[in-house]
Amino acid sequence: MNADAKFTRTLVTSALPYANGHIHLGHIAGAYLPADIYVRYLRLKGKPVLYIGGSDEHGVPVTLTALKEGSSPKDVVDRYHEANAEAFADLGISYDLYGRTIWDLHADTTQRFFRALDAGGHIERQEMVLWYSEQSDMYLPDRYVKGTCPRCGYEDANGDECENCGAQYAAEELIEPRANIPGDTSRPILKPSAHWFLKLRDFKDDLKAWLDSHPDWRANVRGIAYGWVDDLRDRCITRDTDWGIPVPVDDPEAQNKRIYVWFDAPIGYVTNTRQWGVEAKDDAAAWETWWKDPSTRLVHFIGKDNIPFHAVIFPAMLMGQGDFIVADNVVGNEYLNILNRMTGKAEKGSKSKGNMISVRDFLTRFSRDALRYYLCAIMPESRDAAFSWDEFLNRYNGELCDVVGNFVHRSLTMTVKNFDGVVPEPGPFDAEDQALLDSLPEQLDGIAQAFDQFRFRLAVERFIEMGRRANQYFDTKQPWVTRKTDRERTATTLYVCCQVVRVLCAAMAPFVPDGAAKLAETLGIEVFVGGPDGGPDSWDAAKTPLPAGTPLQPPVVLFPKLDKDYVAEIAERHARGEAL
Numbered sequence: 063m064n065a066d067a068k069f070t071r072t073l074v075t076s077a078l079p080y081a082n083g084h085i086h087l088g089h090i091a092g093a094y095l096p097a098d099i100y101v102r103y104l105r106l107k108g109k110p111v112l113y114i115g116g117s118d119e120h121g122v123p124v125t126l127t128a129l130k131e132g133s134s135p136k137d138v139v140d141r142y143h144e145a146n147a148e149a150f151a152d153l154g155i156s157y158d159l160y161g162r163t164i165w166d167l168h169a170d171t172t173q174r175f176f177r178a179l180d181a182g183g184h185i186e187r188q189e190m191v192l193w194y195s196e197q198s199d200m201y202l203p204d205r206y207v208k209g210t211c212p213r214c215g216y217e218d219a220n221g222d223e224c225e226n227c228g229a230q231y232a233a234e235e236l237i238e239p240r241a242n243i244p245g246d247t248s249r250p251i252l253k254p255s256a257h258w259f260l261k262l263r264d265f266k267d268d269l270k271a272w273l274d275s276h277p278d279w280r281a282n283v284r285g286i287a288y289g290w291v292d293d294l295r296d297r298c299i300t301r302d303t304d305w306g307i308p309v310p311v312d313d314p315e316a317q318n319k320r321i322y323v324w325f326d327a328p329i330g331y332v333t334n335t336r337q338w339g340v341e342a343k344d345d346a347a348a349w350e351t352w353w354k355d356p357s358t359r360l361v362h363f364i365g366k367d368n369i370p371f372h373a374v375i376f377p378a379m380l381m382g383q384g385d386f387i388v389a390d391n392v393v394g395n396e397y398l399n400i401l402n403r404m405t406g407k408a409e410k411g412s413k414s415k416g417n418m419i420s421v422r423d424f425l426t427r428f429s430r431d432a433l434r435y436y437l438c439a440i441m442p443e444s445r446d447a448a449f450s451w452d453e454f455l456n457r458y459n460g461e462l463c464d465v466v467g468n469f470v471h472r473s474l475t476m477t478v479k480n481f482d483g484v485v486p487e488p489g490p491f492d493a494e495d496q497a498l499l500d501s502l503p504e505q506l507d508g509i510a511q512a513f514d515q516f517r518f519r520l521a522v523e524r525f526i527e528m529g530r531r532a533n534q535y536f537d538t539k540q541p542w543v544t545r546k547t548d549r550e551r552t553a554t555t556l557y558v559c560c561q562v563v564r565v566l567c568a569a570m571a572p573f574v575p576d577g578a579a580k581l582a583e584t585l586g587i588e589v590f591v592g593g594p595d596g597g598p599d600s601w602d603a604a605k606t607p608l609p610a611g612t613p614l615q616p617p618v619v620l621f622p623k624l625d626k627d628y629v630a631e632i633a634e635r636h637a638r639g640e641a642l
């Protein structure tokens with residue numbers, strides 16, 4: 063558990079979202095918000111940390127979208143890459159670099175990976191039979207062919223997997239196949255095609271030893287990873303398409319094929335680290351420290367559908383390079399569903415139901431701190447969670463505003479008003495003052511421990527608990543009464559409150575950065591200073607009391623309350639399937 067002793071820097075990745083649609087709240091709660099919170103926490107601690115993300119832009123869904131809307135794959139990914147990069151920025155997801163898999167640099171990185179695996183004997187050419195449309199004169203990879211699932215009978219199953227029952231099967235098993243191409247009414251035929259396979263079994267022992275050495279990972283990740291490792295099969299890593307990265311083999315059969323999107327996408331983390339080195343450090347070799355030095359700690363944040371790729375396949379690909387590190391943790395979240403107000407039941411977000419909430423739409427109406435707070439408070443860490451408008455309102459207003467925001471505001475307002483805008487000189491501490499002051503480092507450590515264990519809900523709970531305890535203290539001490547009778551007592555109370563506020567400011571910075579920034583300005587302190595090179599530890603610095611006499615700015619409202627009627631109106635619209 064103690065990563066400090068073994069590692070000197072941390073490389074954090076968030077799953078590359080697919081550039082074929084807008085980022086929605088489900089994505090955010092899975093792979094992005096927890097990663098961003100963790101990265102901001104490490105930066106506050108002054109730890110060297112690099113946070114890499116980007117768009118995943120190859121694959122069949124993109125070419126299908128282009129085909130259906132009469133545009134080009136490049137048009138599709140340009141549009142969604144821009145939109146999603148903007149949505150992440152709006153939400154404060156603080157990537158050091160947000161890259162693209164259509165970059166030439168990425169083709170180079172991917173082909174290097176392929177060649178190294180090939181040279182090590184881990185790639186094998188195999189003949190297989192695939193569905194082929196004579197009318198469209200093309201093979202029908204993945205979703206280009208639809209049919210009836212051989213396992214459950216679902217009639218809209220894809221060529222090699224069923225979205226309904228999760229089954230994977232060989233192409234020829236698909237029943238009643240039909241081409242999923244507008245205007246193509248021909249009946250697909252089976253035709254042989256050569257493809258390249260990654261021999262995952264070569265890595266079985268290494269994968270198992272690696273999983274065995276990480277017993278602290280989340281149960282969901284370990285369960286799925288062990289399930290895969292016990293039943294490893296060769297995986298086809300090429301497709302019949304012209305949208306993707308050329309297969310670097312000297313074979314005429316490879317001409318009309320490209321590397322499978324699931325092979326190239328995770329390599330995007332490496333490419334984007336290379337690009338970061340060039341842009342930020344002007345050093346084309348800077349990335350190697352982050353991917354090859356064993357004192358680098360690699361942590362992947364993903365949604366649960368990505369677990370096999372990050373806990374089995376990509377690690378095998380890294381192992382096959384010979385000199386790359388593999389992940390020290392794979393933090394896989396469960397799903398965030400949407401509560402249906404009519405039925406009171408949680409539903410999966412889906413385009414066809416029209417119940418998905420895009421980050422862009424949401425942030426045109428509500429603050430990012432409100433969204434970040436709520437999603438962190440209900441984060442689907444060990445089981446699915448559901449977004450509910452009522453709960454969004456109640457938890458944000460009732461916890462962040464009423465508990466923490468209120469305590470901070472009344473403490474600072476009273477201090478500024480009664481003590482000339484500075485932290486007052488305290489008198490002697492009584493037992494209650496001392497107990498609260500003594501508890502602050504411990505309370506902050508409790509939150510740090512929760513972050514270190516990737517237990518973000520617990521961090522929020524402890525943070526709110528700190529606010530509750532502070533409010534109790536405030537109510538017991540009644541400074542609004544003592545200010546008329548006992549100035550020294552009031553000064554002591556408010557001095558103690560200022561120290562709590564200072565600790566709250568550090569504790570909130572990872573998940574509600576805007577509120578923390580406003581508060582830091584009021585207190586005249588710096589937060590959020592670290593980065594890839596590390597920096598001073600402003601997290602532990604919060605344990606040092608603000609000296610009496612420290613000037614304070616007039617306090618502002620950190621977390622404006624949400625209007626109940628407005629939230630209800632938006633919730634109604636959402637329930638009717640209208641765009642927000």
Ligand SMILES: [Zn+2]
Pocket residue numbers: 211212213214215216219224225226227228229
């Ligand atoms: Zn099925």
